[in-house]
Amino acid sequence: MNSIVLESAGVEIPPVDGTGTAKTILRPLSVTLNEQRIAVIGANGSGKSTMLRLLNGLVLPSAGTVRVNGLDTRTHGAAVRRSVGFVFTDPLSQLVMPTPLEDVELSLRRLKLSKRERRDRAESILAAYGLSHLAESSVYELSGGERQLTALAAVLAVDPSILVLDEPSTLLDLRNTKLLHERLAGLPQQVVMSTHDLDLAAACERGLVIDDARIAFDGPASAAVDWYRESVG
């Protein structure tokens, strides 16, 4: 079982010119995440992405620590990132190769596979996400949803033990949202995701509601969704 432990982990942005006051974008949080499916929900700008970025060391805490399976993200960032796959809200932030096939193959570089094995594995993961017909298209010709699925496929290709998803269904239509729900349900990875899709959130085991840079509710996901709905009124 994976374990992500935040101990008084907070994030402050220092003033740009070195004067004035720092901006707190996440107040110190102490929480242990070890359920298989965890949803992070809450208002725009509340701090969800910042919290998720702490989990693989994309953002380091200004105070406190974040440990993933015992590894401190500050001192073992590269090792943490090998076990924590991160999928961004905007897939163009992470798709760096011209085509989906090449992007998945690039992800696979770190596994010691032959060229043939890399190609076969890339093709089979693209097929699992219904993307075979787009494997050799330009990433820029893909729709937003197709890009989002490609980014997810590229991250999953290297089989991380933890998957962090920042709003994975934002760009997806109904059919692909359904595909995503099904794929996520079947994944062996621990999944921590921020989402505004409250059906996707309610299907998780645990839900955290972030409000004003702190955890306002932490409990079963369906209770978190109810709490969030009521808080909005």
Ligand SMILES: Nc1ncnc2c1ncn2[C@@H]1O[C@H](COP(=O)(O)OP(=O)(O)OP(=O)(O)O)[C@@H](O)[C@H]1O
């Ligand atoms: N590098 C940064 N510098 C300054 N402010 C930042 C930085 N990163 C995030 N913020 C601010 O921190 C707050 C929280 O941002 P965050 O992206 O975590 O919110 P969020 O809950 O994911 O929002 P959304 O649902 O809109 O994606 C926002 O007010 C944002 O503008």
